[in-house]
Amino acid sequence: MKTKLAMIGNGMAGIACLEEIFKLSSEFEVTIFSEEPHVNYNRILLSSVLAGEKKLDDIYLHPLEWYEKHQIDLKLGVKAADIDMKKKTVTGSDGSIATFDKLLFATGSSPFIPPINGVDKEGVVIGGGLLGLEAARGILNQETNTTVVHLADRLMDVQVDSIGGDYLKSSIEKMGVNVLLSKITTQLNGNGRVTGLTFKDGQEIPADFVVIACGIRPNVELAKTTGAEINKGIVVNDLMETSHPDIFAVGECVEHRGKVYGLVAPLYDQAKILAKTMTGQKDEGYEGSVLASKLKIMGIDVFSAGSVQGQEAEEEVVKYEDPVLGIYKKCVVKEDKLVGAVLVGEAEDANRLLEMIRSQEELGEKRTSLLFPPPEAEAGSKEDVMSLPDTHTICGCLGVTKGDIVSSIISGGIKTMAELKEETKASTGCGTCTKTCNKILKTVSGADFSEDEKDILCKCIPFEHEQLRVIIESQELKSVQDVLEVYGNGHGCPKCKPALSYLVDQIWCGGHEEDRSSRFINDRVHGNIQKNGKFSVIPRMRGGITSPDELRKIADVADKYEAKMVKVTGSQRIDLLGVRKADLPKIWKELDMPSGHAYAKAVRMVKSCVGEDFCRYGTQNSIGAAIELETRLENLYTPAKVKLGVVGCPRNCAEVTVKDIGLVGFEGGWDVVIGGASGKSVRAADILISVQEEEEALQMAMLFFQYYRENGKYLERTYDFVERIGVEKIRAKTVYASEEEKKGFLDRLHKSKEKSFDPWKREAIKPENPLQFKELDLVEPTDKSALINKK
């Protein structure tokens, strides 16, 4: 007979304990009551979800298959409502009953649910601890005025000392959060809905909503009914036993030696010990944990571990401060052992210090390199990680040691980070040890190592395109500089700036804040830069159709501004090569033709063939459709250039089956084709759909066009995009999508189109910047007295 185990709560600690139990024994038949309707997720990353950096899907730890594999009866969305210790049953809120031999409480503490809905203007967070600050960050991202009110005279008073608190305060304020210290909140004002707060000193501040983050309260109500001893939490001894032989508890609902822990590392320690106790392998037991915490706000590094005040007898303090860079480091040493550390502004060294605190090794010579790692241990060198002892904890959140990692790489034949995470759980918590894990993996697996497929935009802003889109949208970031400042290195480079410029434009349908300094010169002067610093001018000739009048204007302009060459391009239009930047506005004005965007990642031309009006084989009006398509899409920017074409029959005289988007007419209808190429690669286009009417064909082309705008990576031509996504999926997402989704694409396309404009027309009249096209030519006056000597 298996032992029936009922677990209440489906959180990180409970599941960690089950994992340990399953490693040691297969004698348990488990039922889980989970009040929350989803599988176990990484609660640590909840702040990132609030901040919009991650989706809930990204933070699940155990998929349903895991529960199935272990034959767990998982009651999702069912609260354990009642316990009968005589019958040994738990009754769920849905009326279901589970009998048990052993009962495990893993109920955590009261969940923290900030009521953020984005419309409010004033958000106040009460509590300036880890969670309070992370919550404030989350709210700030929703474009709300955010204030943190804290009881103590410094933020994170439990984790940092007063100087560290000052550094922290100033970086929090720089982020845009107001900080009020030494304020005791006595009252929430308002009737039914909050309007403000009153403090003990009489001051009042307005608030549209309030988040309370004043520490945790273990969930013990239900446990109280069982007769087990309860104090602040469910009381356990070093073997994690409660006062009742059949009742166990783990996690934030537990009180051990008078302490309730609210961080995962100690809870995982507890989980391991409890698993041993429950499977009858008692060992020395749990002796409490050194608390270490890290603030997870991008751009604000705070780390704290152990005893940080340094005011007790025999405690010696070692410190370093750089007020300009905002860096503060402090170590507390006692009897030649490191007992505590605070890092503000730069916390890269956190793991090394934490290990020194945990191991309680004598510092000896290491004392000289407390604040800065000795040079030979410079991050990046392989020897550095590999020389660590096997007992060294690499992943603080999940308590995974170097030894654990190395042995599972060897025994499990692990080659990628994804496998390593799956196998050891290392770096699945806050993620700060990912680099170190990666290094160990590289070294140990050697030639077998393979990089995870991750496609970050650029080192300046290390996110994938999809993540960036989520960030920009959820954070409502409207300019390149905003994105770079909050999520990147603040200054960007020629790779990421144009990409971000495209993304903000596309996401806000042209309603972004334009930042010209992030654009390549072509996009600043609307011409293509050439080898001698001159520019080329290619006006738009929709469908490749021109007129004697236009040709005359082109000829006149070419003469007047001394174009080095006039050339018929490969795209059915005319190029004036080698003109001076200073002449561009005049040329545009005199041509009085729209920009052909030949210099930009944008809609280029729509080539056409003569079609039914003239051609004896023509079945469709290709010229008309081409001009219409070009008119609808011109002036819009795209991930990479988009070249289109329309032909009147499958003879395909305008080569549209090697264009990004093409319409191929036939008797009675049109094929809409996508993803063709005849540049660096040659690829025959795929058929997206066949339709009967010209208007339908145009709509289908527009659906794909907008889908590509919203999902393409910057510089990814459609020939790569179509291969990456797959034609089947593209069809499902565009032409076969629901009417509502289709309308969404077209609406957003129209919105962008409405905001779009012909840059030549606009800047010919008034350049964005008066010096953009001017040539400043200064000559030193011969009359020396006019010179400003020494200014």
Place this chain on the structure above:
Amino acid sequence: MKDWMKIVDANLIPINEGRKVSVNGVEVGIFNLGDRFLAVKNSCPHQKGPLSDGIVSGGSVFCPLHNWKISLQSGRVENPADQIDCSVKTYHLEKKGDDLFIQL
């Protein structure tokens, strides 16, 4: 001591952009880095690309022709790595009131 010449109203140069000025026939790229203005010869050591048309990143500019990275403070090439011995001439530039002055 050489003379300082007034070149232009500093407000006309947008932050993180460069503009070309020719001073006595010498083409100079002047750059607004937000907290300071810097000037270098407007000719990339690679193939004479107009640096003032490049994208500014931190204290450097990337040449618009083939992306060489050049420090605006020192004039040194920072990328490609095998070209770091090359550099462009830098000039003294000062802002006084709203105006920029250059010393050639």
